[in-house]
Amino acid sequence: MKNALQILLLLVFVACSNSEEVSLPTVMLTSNALYTSPEGRFEAFFPHKPLISYIDGEVDGKKLINYVFVHDTGKEKYAVNYADYPDSSLIDLEKIKNKGLRAMGEVSIIEEKSVQLGSYKGIQYRANVKNGIAKANVAGKLLAVGNRLYYISVFTSKELPENTSAFLDSFTLVN
Secondary structure: OHHHHHHHHHHHHHHHHOOOOOOOOOOEEOOOOOEEEOOOOEEEOOOOOOEEEEEEEEEOOEEEEEEEEEEEOOOEEEEEEEEEOOOHHHOOHHHHHHHHHHHHOEEEEEEEEEEEEOOEEEEEEEEEEEOOOOOEEEEEEEEEEOOEEEEEEEEEOOOOOOOHHHHHHHOEEOO
C-alpha cells in the first residue's frame, strides 16, 4: 500500500511539473478607488479587491487563456474577464454571449443593446437564468478590443444590485 501511494504521488508530481506555468496578471487600487490591471489594460470599480484566476480554453485549434478577476460578496459576483484571441475575426460577440448564457441553463433576455467604448463596439444585456445550474439574474457587457475580448458581468441569485450599471459602466481601458 505504501509503495502504491509513493508511485501515485510520483505520477502526480511528474504530471504537475510538466504543466505549463501561467503568470497571473496583477491588480491594484488606484487613487480614484478603481482597481486596475496593467497587463489587462483596464480599470473597473469592484466593491473590494478581486481574486485573479484563469481558465484554459481553445479557439480555432489554438490555446486561449481567459483571465478572470472576480469579487464575490456572498450575494453577488462582480467579474471582469479577458482573453486574447489568435485573430480578431474569431470574436463574435453575439455568439459568445449566447453560448455563455446557454451554458448556465434556460435563459430569458430582458434587455440587450449595442454599446461603444471609444471606437470599440460591444453589447450589453440583462438576463434571467432558470432551470439551470442556478436560478440567477445576470448583467453583462462584452467588448471586442482588437484581438482581445473583455467580458464584464454581475451575477446573483437575487435581484441585481443597485450598483450593477455603475459597475458595468466603470469599466475603462488603460494603456
